[in-house]
Amino acid sequence: MLETRSRTAQIVLQVLTTLLVVPFLFPLIAMVQGSLAGTGWANYRAVFSITSLPIFFRNSVIIAAIVIAIVLVCSLMAAFGFAKLHIRGKEVYFWVLLAALTLPEVVLLTPLFATATSLGFYNTYLAVALPLAALQIPFTVLLARNFIAGIPDELIEAARIDGADTFRAFRDVVLPLTRPIAGAIIVLTLIAAWNDYLLPLVFLQDPSLQTVTLVPQFFIGQFDNDQTKVLAAAVVSAVPEIVAYLCLQRLFERGLSAGALK
């Protein structure tokens, strides 16, 4: 876009871009450098010697999987209903969902806490996964509804003439076409669930149920506030996310920026 006629201009542009990118890289470098300070690689040995470390990852995977399953099923079904089927008072239901779009999770803490303890949900995966799914669904329904609305009615009509009922039309015609939006929903939900901190903090007391985002606190306690080992633990927690992003770059960029496309 910018004009670079001369060689000098091109070099200036390259240098400018590099200088602007440095602050973005800086925290990552500081993290790795800090994790190798003091006793060097022994910090990592100390982190990996904590046998419960994989448990945190397992818990994050389980919670993310539950949330993704609930969100995907609910939002694709609802989006199909809202976009293609006749529902009396449809807009009212849609608004009921949309109003929850901007809801901050901290508002839910006290009622959820009181309810979860009285129903015996406290300190279970569901106490975190259900509210996470509930908060995610309004947005994913909106996203999927706009997408499914773009599928021509004629395709579904043709399936009906061939004798398909609503369910089969959904499964055989609509579902295969929703793959791009399903991918975006999965990535968006995965990151929201994996990175969530507040709900696990409040609802998961048992260390054997806690998630990756609670690892820093655990390690601050474990290593008596030895900063280098805490940073080594941060590197270990960050690496899977960075690797997942590098492997699925397009899907991540599309999914996470879909957050801005209403």
Next chain:
Amino acid sequence: MNREASTVTDATSSGRGGSVDGGVSSNPASRPGSGRRTSLARFTPSGLPWVLPALVVSGGLIYYCIGYTGWISTLDWNGVSLDRRSVGLANYDRLFQDPVFWKSLWHTALFFVTTTVGQIVLGLLFAVLLHSRVRMVAIYKVIVFVPVVLAPATMAPVFRQIYAPEGTFNGLLHVLGLDAAAQPWLAQPGTALAVVISIQIWASTGVAFILYFAAISQIDPEVIEAARMDGAGNMRVITSMIWPSVRGTTLALITLSAIASLKTFDVPYLVTNGGPNYATEFLGTFIYRISVPQSAVGYGAAISIMLLALATAMAVAFNIRSRDRGKTDA
């Protein structure tokens, strides 16, 4: 990437006009809310069972909690004991006289304005630069986007280390010969808030960049070439050609940033713990402090209701905005 991103943009924007009022849409076949007109209306007795799971899981849980919060906000209660006293609107009265509440509102507003401007300026700048003749575009892109993926909770100890008195940042200033600028960043009210804001810009610029990058790919290069022929310089091209044509993206980013500002919790809680002296207190951290460590859930619920009112007002404002846009688009 451009192609991929633009397909989502197309797909989502095609229903945008009709998504709210069921009225204006560029594609007549995709007009939602007017099912009566199409033959699909007779396809099934009712689509209600299809939307029910979402309504129950999301609507049910959320509205139940909101109602519950509204009720709690009229109580003097610690959240567990059986002894709870109804105090009417006393919690709200207390709220309006609480300087920390006004402080956290002010911080939220300041945070919203600065992080929005920061990510828009940086995101657009990166998008323009990486559309120019620059090498290693793929690497720059990854570096700017990685912070979006990382959990704030994972990065919090890193930022505490960077901005500590003996931390990486002061060390860097020392190397650059700027010892005079070194200071305890997290221990002073002004700099602590600046640090929280900078972390949010660091974490969210990637999204702005990706969206602007995709939006700029849609601009016809010939139009820009023509402007150059007429003698337009680089600055002129950015301000009068690129900026107006990415307006939709900018508005979407402002919406997203407003929602993020209201939800802010992880960074101020973990990096500065709302301090020093409430200098980085936000509505989220304030509600948490009151409700969980201080166990004043009645008062916490009253603050929650205020936060909800703000969030709803914002949602309404943005929906009116997108309704207007839907009409002008068509």
